[in-house]
Amino acid sequence: MANVVKPAVLVAASTSSRAAALFGHLPQADVFHSPDADTLLRETRLRPPDVLVLYTDLPSSVALSEVLGILKSREDLANTRFLAVGSQGLGALLSAGADALMSDSTAPEALAFLISTLLGRVRQQRELAERNLGLLKKLDAWEHEERVRDQLVHMLVHDLKNPIAAVMGLLEIVEEDERLPQDMKELVHLSREETQHLLHLSVNMLDVRKIQAGKMNLDFELMFSPMYTEVIDLARGDVGAGLRERRLTIDVAPNLSPARADPGILRRIFANLLSNAMKHTTKDGKIEIKVLKVAEDVQFTIRDNGEGIPADDIPNLFAAFEQSRLTLHGRFDTGMGLAFCKLAIEGHGGRIWVESVRGKGSTFTFILPLARDEEDDDDFAELVS
Structure with missing residues (x-):
């Protein structure tokens, strides 16, 4: 049985006790801790988290709003949800792109509940992305089939139209030959009719494809x-x-x-x-x-x-x-x-x-x-x- 990879929750705070307080309330996730902004930037590259809990007391050489802006701009974190926690500076983090705000006095149980909600949204987003990817693959396959079908139709018309017309011309010459017995003339006449029908079929196929593709002016x-x-x-x-x-x-x-x-x-x-x-x-x-x-x-x-x-x-x-x-x-x-x-x-x-x-x-x-x-x-x- 394949191992199920748990979602990752990264707690960026000055002390590890913040992460430890959440550990027991999030059994469905792996909870990690980053002690400062530099470590945070490195660890998110090693394993992009599903939810990043960013405390406003995180030690950083630059404003945390700038750190969050850097994280939000990374493609590998496109599905990550960002939760800012603290007693001050939350407005700047909200402007920088935080998905939710909480006070640092919030009980761990309530904080874990919000993180679980964000994890559910991440899961839904990834499922939608996978579904869209599957639809895009089906669309590519359909477009490929359409191109192959168009090529086949063009081959039928352009490569067969001239030979069919030549056959029709030859049959007309044979039908008009006075030396041909009447019963044979009837067979040749029938052959001409069916050849004409074949030509109509091929041309109609091409024209229907053109109209459906919007290529017939x-x-x-x-x-x-x-x-x-x-x-x-x-x-x-x-x-x-x-x-x-x-x-x-x-x-x-x-x-x-x-x-x-x-x-x-x-x-x-x-x-x-x-x-x-x-x-x-x-x-x-x-x-x-x-x-x-x-x-x-x-x-x-x-x-x-x-x-x-x-x-x-x-x-x-x-x-x-x-x-x-x-x-x-x-x-x-x-x-x-x-x-x-x-x-x-x-x-x-x-x-x-x-x-x-x-x-x-x-x-x-x-x-x-x-x-x-x-x-x-x-x-x-x-x-x-």
């Missing part, structure tokens, strides 16, 4: 009705050929008041929501996109008539690595696409939600706030000039 522009139509058309191309097998309708209200948005990020949001709708609908399934003004927001809805989402899955649907357990195509997904949408929309000052009925489809809705006139006069003047 949004390039806001004033956006009007024709720009929403253009962004949606670009997003359709990003989703892939499978979208052509769905019945897609787009309804953008004319003359919408402008909203501030990043067109590139908005394109990614639509691509992810369209991809999600396509994943949960069959061939010839219906997907509707509507853009209109609601109160002080521009509202975007993407509705499908697919399988719907179980109610138990909806609360966590926008969390990374979460997805609906039901999918018509059995395709694995990290859930990063919807997580990206939520973070990106919130970065615009908007919000997103979903409504779904099992077997009747889902409706994803998000809103972006309209631009405020006082912020956008200069942008509008530049746009129309």
Whole structure:
């Protein structure tokens, strides 16, 4: 069994009887005596005390307030509590940093009780310091894991994006070759779709990490009705050929008041929501996109008539690595696409939600706030000039 080190109480007084009087009342501590200031300074370096009892009659070549100031400035005594005892000069010691004052006529039992209280505070402070140290170590470990995760995500995107794009290009060339039998063309087409999906997964992982780390800067522009139509058309191309097998309708209200948005990020949001709708609908399934003004927001809805989402899955649907357990195509997904949408929309000052009925489809809705006139006069003047 390991030896338990008792706390140390150092009594600095002109006579050892001061320490002897306390010895029997502090069985939980080791009580020592220092006869003068010079000895006190040496002994505190050999064993820093938990409580230092400083009597005002201690022989010293300098003022005891200066001695206490020296002791208080030492890092190795940061946890020490200082108790000044005497009949005069206590005010100067209090100003120098004494934690408590007592009269030298105080009974040893009462003095020992106060010292025990100070020892308890020292113990609590050390426990808190150890707990904080443990938390700091955990924080360092977490930050290290985050850095490793970030490096892995960057590797996935930057090192794999170009090869994936090259594979997609080669598959497109092969698919367009007239000599290829029809059944092989269908396989190549499927390979292109899955390769496109893989590219979306990797890019979404990177973007979610960037937004969470506050490293993605949004390039806001004033956006009007024709720009929403253009962004949606670009997003359709990003989703892939499978979208052509769905019945897609787009309804953008004319003359919408402008909203501030990043067109590139908005394109990614639509691509992810369209991809999600396509994943949960069959061939010839219906997907509707509507853009209109609601109160002080521009509202975007993407509705499908697919399988719907179980109610138990909806609360966590926008969390990374979460997805609906039901999918018509059995395709694995990290859930990063919807997580990206939520973070990106919130970065615009908007919000997103979903409504779904099992077997009747889902409706994803998000809103972006309209631009405020006082912020956008200069942008509008530049746009129309």
